[in-house]
Amino acid sequence: MLELKNITKVYPTGGENVEALKGIDLHFRENEFVAILGPSGCGKTTMLNIIGGLDGYTSGDLIINGKSTKKFKDRDWDAYRNHSIGFVFQSYNLIPHQTVLANVELSLTLTGVSKKERRQRAKEALERVGLADQIRKRPAQLSGGQMQRVAIARAIVNNPDIILADEPTGALDTETSVQVMDILKEISKDRLVIMVTHNPDLAEKYSTRIVRMLDGKITHDSMPLTEEELKQEREKAQKRTEESNKKKKPSMSFATAFGLSLKNLFTKKGRTALTSFAGSIGIIGIALIYAVSQGTTTFIDSVQEETLSSYPLTIEAQNVDTSTLLTTFMGKAHSISEHENDAIYQKAMLYEMTNAMNSLETNENDLKSFKAFVESQRADENSKLSSALAGVQYTYDTDLLIYTKNVDGTIMRSDTEAMTMELMKRYLGMDMSTMVAMRERSVMGRFSNMMTSSMALWRELLSGDNGKPVNDVLEKQYDVIYGRWPSRYDEIILFVDENNEIDDMTLYALGLKSEEEIKTLMDAAINQTTIDYEVQKWTYEEICNMDFRTILNSDCYTYDEKTGTYTDLRETEAGLKYLYDNALTLHVVGIAKPSKGSIASSNRSWIGYTSRLTEYIIQHTNDSDAVKTQKENPAVDVFTGLPF
Numbered sequence: 001m002l003e004l005k006n007i008t009k010v011y012p013t014g015g016e017n018v019e020a021l022k023g024i025d026l027h028f029r030e031n032e033f034v035a036i037l038g039p040s041g042c043g044k045t046t047m048l049n050i051i052g053g054l055d056g057y058t059s060g061d062l063i064i065n066g067k068s069t070k071k072f073k074d075r076d077w078d079a080y081r082n083h084s085i086g087f088v089f090q091s092y093n094l095i096p097h098q099t100v101l102a103n104v105e106l107s108l109t110l111t112g113v114s115k116k117e118r119r120q121r122a123k124e125a126l127e128r129v130g131l132a133d134q135i136r137k138r139p140a141q142l143s144g145g146q147m148q149r150v151a152i153a154r155a156i157v158n159n160p161d162i163i164l165a166d167e168p169t170g171a172l173d174t175e176t177s178v179q180v181m182d183i184l185k186e187i188s189k190d191r192l193v194i195m196v197t198h199n200p201d202l203a204e205k206y207s208t209r210i211v212r213m214l215d216g217k218i219t220h221d222s223m224p225l226t227e228e229e230l231k232q233e234r235e236k237a238q239k240r241t242e243e244s245n246k247k248k249k250p251s252m253s254f255a256t257a258f259g260l261s262l263k264n265l266f267t268k269k270g271r272t273a274l275t276s277f278a279g280s281i282g283i284i285g286i287a288l289i290y291a292v293s294q295g296t297t298t299f300i301d302s303v304q305e306e307t308l309s310s311y312p313l314t315i316e317a318q319n320v321d322t323s324t325l326l327t328t329f330m331g332k333a334h335s336i337s338e339h340e341n342d343a344i345y346q347k348a349m350l351y352e353m354t355n356a357m358n359s360l361e362t363n364e365n366d367l368k369s370f371k372a373f374v375e376s377q378r379a380d381e382n383s384k385l386s387s388a389l390a391g392v393q394y395t396y397d398t399d400l401l402i403y404t405k406n407v408d409g410t411i412m413r414s415d416t417e418a419m420t421m422e423l424m425k426r427y428l429g430m431d432m433s434t435m436v437a438m439r440e441r442s443v444m445g446r447f448s449n450m451m452t453s454s455m456a457l458w459r460e461l462l463s464g465d466n467g468k469p470v471n472d473v474l475e476k477q478y479d480v481i482y483g484r485w486p487s488r489y490d491e492i493i494l495f496v497d498e499n500n501e502i503d504d505m506t507l508y509a510l511g512l513k514s515e516e517e518i519k520t521l522m523d524a525a526i527n528q529t530t531i532d533y534e535v536q537k538w539t540y541e542e543i544c545n546m547d548f549r550t551i552l553n554s555d556c557y558t559y560d561e562k563t564g565t566y567t568d569l570r571e572t573e574a575g576l577k578y579l580y581d582n583a584l585t586l587h588v589v590g591i592a593k594p595s596k597g598s599i600a601s602s603n604r605s606w607i608g609y610t611s612r613l614t615e616y617i618i619q620h621t622n623d624s625d626a627v628k629t630q631k632e633n634p635a636v637d638v639f640t641g642l643p644f
């Protein structure tokens with residue numbers, strides 16, 4: 001049930017404001033085929049975009065199933081667009097290099113439906129629009145009418161309640177227009193279809209109701225809802241809302257987005273892990289889906305730009321060519337023998353997989369020379385490279401050891417990765433040694449690095465030119481909502497999401513939630529039980545008063561006169577307390593969140609420190625006793641006293 005209440009839309013343009021909609025009142029039945037007619041520029045597209053949540057209204061209210069959208073957050077609009085609305089545009093907006101089937105499947109990618117079901121549903125949708133025999137073709141091999149039918153299949157595959165079509169036949173000849181209209185008519189039997197058109201004949205022939213617009217206003221409505229109908233529709237909507245509320249599970253970001261997916265990822269390790277790995281790097285792919293659902297193709301460019309700024313080009317000390325491994329795992333390996341398809345033959349999957357694992361070639365990059373090259377290019381203002389760079393970051397293998405005191409007073413390591421391993425061990429039966437072994441196999445190492453680096457709680461901020469501690473790119477992508485950006489080596493900044501939220505996992509890692517609470521959440525998530533979920537909050541001041549300390553790796557080891565070796569102080573409670581009390585305190589000087597319109601930022605909270613902290617740690621570690629002693633005795637491991 002959709003109600004527009006005195007909706008206006010004003011576009012602020014340079015000088016004068018454009019009043020595209022001047023107070024629209026409209027109600028739609030759950031099930032009808034509405035045609036919107038009116039001259040060019042009268043506000044039809046604007047109204048459709050507002051109904052679809054692609055654009056916001058200036059005043060008035062859009063009421064969806066009895067609920068006002070005035071307080072809708074981005075994620076509510078996302079959910080509405082993804083689950084309730086299907087769009088069809090005049091210009092089809094298909095992805096040219098993907099098959100027809102893939103184009104339709106893509107719009108299900110973000111809905112958490114399994115690959116198999118996605119395929120099945122996409123096929124069914126294409127069947128409905130009469131394209132069952134064209135699914136392997138690419139858009140360019142189709143006629144305009146066929147392309148529009150693919151777009152309709154894409155719009156209905158999610159089974160939305162509402163289909164919005166903006167001049168769907170605008171680019172088609174009469175004959176093909178009729179085919180498209182037949183399909184729209186067919187799908188309007190069990191949902192609401194709102195179609196903007198230029199063509200009064202088609203509107204007359206196919207729709208059940210015609211709404212005419214002129215200059216931002218409704219001038220005629222052939223079948224407005226009667227008072228009685230309005231009442232009935234509202235009651236229906238009320239019932240549906242109640243039913244869908246009943247079905248709701250506790251909303252637990254950590255449990256759903258993280259725990260369960262990890263469980264799936266690791267139980268069928270190998271193949272599954274790598275396939276999802278391949279899938280997860282399709283960032284541009286997701287950008288495309290987003291662009292398509294938004295109906296704007298220029299959007300893609302800006303997404304690519306922003307995506308690249310937060311997923312930078314990384315050059316590592318070692319690189320591994322994983323492509324063979326990927327194809328083998330995905331079962332696309334070549335057959336080993338030539339044969340007729342007259343019987344069943346063996347495929348050497350196991351052999352090839354092991355072989356691929358063992359023959360992975362690791363290349364060492366000469367990073368020293370590369371760094372020299374990059375630096376010389378950056379110094380040269382005329383170089384192409386320097387003009388294309390937003391920033392350069394050098395990371396070193398420093399293991400950042402940050403500790404904090406938990407709410408229950410225990411000193412704990414503030415690190416989501418270490419904690420993840422711990423939780424996986426406890427809940428998924430996954431052994432630490434398995435994880436470590438996986439990391440050591442270079443390919444898995446890269447996989448888990450990639451996974452954990454986007455999950456890492458502590459991340460070095462990209463620094464700017466001329467020793468500026470924070471890069472302009474970051475300053476553009478985030479708004480500081482409290483305090484300021486860090487500048488000294490002992491200053492840090494906390495990033496929260498666009499709704500000022502920090503997920504429970506991170507809260508635990510920050511020491512703001514007890515282990516007990518996290519356990520309860522985990523148990524509920526794994527057992528799929530409901531729990532009372534009390535929302536906690538912290539003031540900005542409380543957040544900035546959090547106490548984090550960094551312990552230098554080298555400080556952890558103390559010389560033991562008796563054995564003549566070094567021992568790790570962290571192994572005892574007293575030792576850890578001593579280290580903590582004498583550690584360098586890091587100050588939270590600011591809180592930031594993704595700026596409006598920044599889409600590339602990650603949704604997990606994290607803490608940023610400047611490269612100055614890294615430099616500080618390297619410097620002090622090099623000056624430490626343990627490192628000096630080790631350097632003086634290169635042949636003996638000073639921790640064990642044994643020769644290397």
Ligand code: ADP
Pocket residue numbers: 011012013018019020038039040041042043044045046047
């Ligand atoms: P229709 O789809 O009926 O042709 P639109 O809804 O596209 O009309 O446009 C209605 C009015 O709003 C027009 O005057 C148009 O120029 C103006 N308009 C539409 N989009 C924008 C925008 N993004 N910025 C400024 N003015 C706009």
Ligand code: MG
Pocket residue numbers: 044045046
């Ligand atoms: Mg238009």
